[in-house]
Amino acid sequence: MSPRTLHRVSRGVSLIEVLLVVGLLALALGLFSGMLGSGLDGLRLRNASKELAAQLRYTRAAAIHTGEPQVLALDVDAAHWRTGRRQGDLSGKPTLDVLTAAQEQVQEGEARFRFFPDGSSTGGSITLSKGKASWRIDVLWLTGAIRLSPATGS
Numbered sequence: 001m002s003p004r005t006l007h008r009v010s011r012g013v014s015l016i017e018v019l020l021v022v023g024l025l026a027l028a029l030g031l032f033s034g035m036l037g038s039g040l041d042g043l044r045l046r047n048a049s050k051e052l053a054a055q056l057r058y059t060r061a062a063a064i065h066t067g068e069p070q071v072l073a074l075d076v077d078a079a080h081w082r083t084g085r086r087q088g089d090l091s092g093k094p095t096l097d098v099l100t101a102a103q104e105q106v107q108e109g110e111a112r113f114r115f116f117p118d119g120s121s122t123g124g125s126i127t128l129s130k131g132k133a134s135w136r137i138d139v140l141w142l143t144g145a146i147r148l149s150p151a152t153g154s
Contacts, residue, residue: 042133044092049128049135052081052090053148056113056137059083060144063115074098074111074126092130100124101141119144127151 056072062084063070072083076098079090090096101122104112114122123141127134134151 041092041130045094045128045130045133045135048079048090048092048094049137049148051088052126052128053137053146055081055083055086055088056139056146058086059113060115060119060121060146063117063144064119067117069117070115071104072113072115074113075109076111077109090128094128094130097127097129098124099126113139115144 052074059070059072070083072081074081074096076096079093079096081088081090098111100111100113101124104114104122104124106112111124111126112122113124121139121141121144124139126137126139128137129151136149136151138147138149139145140147
């Protein structure tokens with residue numbers, strides 16, 4: 001008796017099947033990158049909000065420490081801040097909506113937050129937005145405390 005030999009027939013892949021798989025992969029990648037892109041914008045916005053809140057806290061601490069009023073100036077159009085010898089740009093260039101004391105709006109497109117040696121401030125708020133995400137920073141005038149929270153209700 002001779003051993004039985006099995007012959008496997010190798011069937012190739014058609015061009016249509018290859019194109020279908022490539023198309024599905026492209027669609028999945030497109031959807032994933034869209035979600036990833038908006039997630040990155042939200043993360044950048046959150047980081048920019050944290051950075052600006054930290055700079056406001058630093059400015060308040062400097063006023064208390066030096067016994068002299070300190071000012072953080074915010075260029076609303078360029079998303080750029082400066083205080084004393086420090087300055088920087090907010091990552092992701094968010095849209096800024098600022099409410100501050102009238103006497104601190106010295107020039108067009110610039111808002112200022114002044115902190116006093118007792119810790120108090122001129123007060124106000126900053127809303128940072130990018131796409132559908134927004135964060136709000138409140139500067140309390142009486143205590144100078146800085147509060148950061150997701151903005152609600154546009």
